[in-house]
Structures are given as structure tokens and as C-alpha cells.
Amino acid sequence: MARDKTKNSTPAKGAAGRSSEGKVKKKRFAWVPQVRDNYRMTKEVYPRLGWMMLGAFVVLLGIGLAIGFIFSNPFTFGMIGGSLGLLAAVFLFSRRAMSAAYKQVEDQPGGAAAVVESMKGNWTTSPAVSITKNQDMVHRVIGRPGVILVSEGPDSRVRHMLSSEKKRTQRFIPDTPILEIQVGTADGQVPVAKLQKTLSKLPKSLTPPEVNDVRRRLDALSQQPAAVPKGPVPKSAKAARAQMRGR
Numbered sequence: 110m111a112r113d114k115t116k117n118s119t120p121a122k123g124a125a126g127r128s129s130e131g132k133v134k135k136k137r138f139a140w141v142p143q144v145r146d147n148y149r150m151t152k153e154v155y156p157r158l159g160w161m162m163l164g165a166f167v168v169l170l171g172i173g174l175a176i177g178f179i180f181s182n183p184f185t186f187g188m189i190g191g192s193l194g195l196l197a198a199v200f201l202f203s204r205r206a207m208s209a210a211y212k213q214v215e216d217q218p219g220g221a222a223a224v225v226e227s228m229k230g231n232w233t234t235s236p237a238v239s240i241t242k243n244q245d246m247v248h249r250v251i252g253r254p255g256v257i258l259v260s261e262g263p264d265s266r267v268r269h270m271l272s273s274e275k276k277r278t279q280r281f282i283p284d285t286p287i288l289e290i291q292v293g294t295a296d297g298q299v300p301v302a303k304l305q306k307t308l309s310k311l312p313k314s315l316t317p318p319e320v321n322d323v324r325r326r327l328d329a330l331s332q333q334p335a336a337v338p339k340g341p342v343p344k345s346a347k348a349a350r351a352q353m354r355g356r
């Protein structure tokens with residue numbers, strides 16, 4: 110009877126082992142679909158992306174081979190040139206992918222919030238704390254520089270929105286710096302592609318514990334959302350953020 114139990118348990122153990130190996134392989138190659146989706150998204154904006162990457166690889170490979178023939182060692186220098194060409198192609202793809210992501214979200218309502226939410230670090234974003242029927246909106250960002258109100262829309266329409274939201278916020282945090290940034294393409298506004306860089310360069314006025322304290326204070330303000338006017342509802346920042354990730 111003991112032998113029978115051993116025989117019966119062996120196939121079960123084998124199946125469990127194969128199942129665990131399959132899960133490991135899936136996790137190991139989980140990045141492949143994401144890279145494929147990013148490539149497709151980027152190619153929609155830059156149709157010649159494949160040729161550009163191939164050109165960067167071939168040029169550096171050719172340079173390596175040429176130097177190798179001069180020094181009578183084409184194999185070694187060809188390997189070096191090919192490796193540098195591969196790195197150049199990957200670098201070109203990453204830069205074009207980021208640029209394409211910005212271009213896809215810059216015309217979407219909530220695109221600025223999506224860009225901020227993709228930032229690394231101690232940043233908290235509350236999208237569309239103020240919004241109009243023209244889809245002009247103000248997002249509230251909390252970080253080491255303080256509270257940053259980020260607007261989307263023409264200056265003539267969002268200036269009053271920023272002023273009103275600043276007064277509303279100051280009632281809860283009167284001693285915390287409140288900054289204003291207008292996102293757009295007009296003079297004096299910050300393009301979406303430069304928003305992360307602009308936020309990163311702001312002087313740090315708060316310590317991490319102070320940032321957490323400000324966040325807790327403004328939780329009460331978040332529970333009192335501004336009235337949403339009648340009219341078409343803009344796409345959420347979540348949809349725009351999905352574009353940033355290439356989904």
C-alpha cells in the first residue's frame with residue numbers, strides 16, 4: 110500500500126514542478142508584451158522607427174568593422190561596434206517612446222495629471238480638483254516643494270481657477286508654499302513634455318514628514334470636490350496614464 114501511494118504521488122509532484130516552472134517562465138518574459146505594445150504605440154507616432162533603429166545599429170557596426178579591418182582584427186571590433194549599435198538602437202527607441210507617450214496625452218484632458226502620476230518619488234496627485242464645462246481643469250500636486258496647482262487650458266480661462274483653488278487650499282494649509290503651473294503651448298505655459306523636469310527643479314521647502322502632514326490635512330479638502338458643470342465629461346487621467354504606459 111505504501112508503494113502505491115508513492116507511485117501515485119510522483120505524477121502529482123511532476124505536474125506541480127512543471128506548473129511552477131511555467132509560472133517562472135511567464136514572470137521572466139512578462140516584459141515582452143509591454144515592449145511590444147510600446148513599440149506599436151511609438152510607431153504610430155514615428156512610422157520610420159524601425160528603420161531609424163536599424164540605421165543606428167548598421168552605422169555603428171560598419172564603423173566597428175572598418176576600424177577592425179584597419180587593425181587586422183575585424184571580429185573583435187565588429188563585436189564592439191555591434192554592441193554599441195544595439196545600445197544606440199535601444200536608447201533611440203526609449204527616447205522616441207517617451208516622446209510619443211507625451212504627444213498622445215498632451216491633447217487629452219487630464220494628460221498633465223497622468224504625466225505627474227508617472228513620476229517617481231514622494232509625489233501625490235489629485236486630478237481635476239477644479240473643472241469647467243470647457244474641460245479646463247486644475248490638478249493638485251503635493252511634494253517636497255509644497256502644493257503645486259497644475260492647470261490645463263488657456264491662460265485667460267484658468268487664471269481665475271488657479272486663484273480660486275489657491276485661496277481654497279490656503280484655508281487648510283496657510284503656512285505651506287502653494288505654487289502655480291500652467292500646462293500648455295502658449296507663452297508662459299509649460300509643455301507637457303517638460304512638466305516632470307519643471308517639477309523636479311522646484312526648490313524643496315518641506316521635509317518628508319511635513320509632506321505627509323500636508324497630505325493628511327488636504328484629505329478633508331479632497332472630500333469636498335468642486336462641482337462638476339454640465340456638459341461632456343472629459344476622459345479620466347487614468348485613461349491618459351494608460352497611454353503613457355503604452356497600453
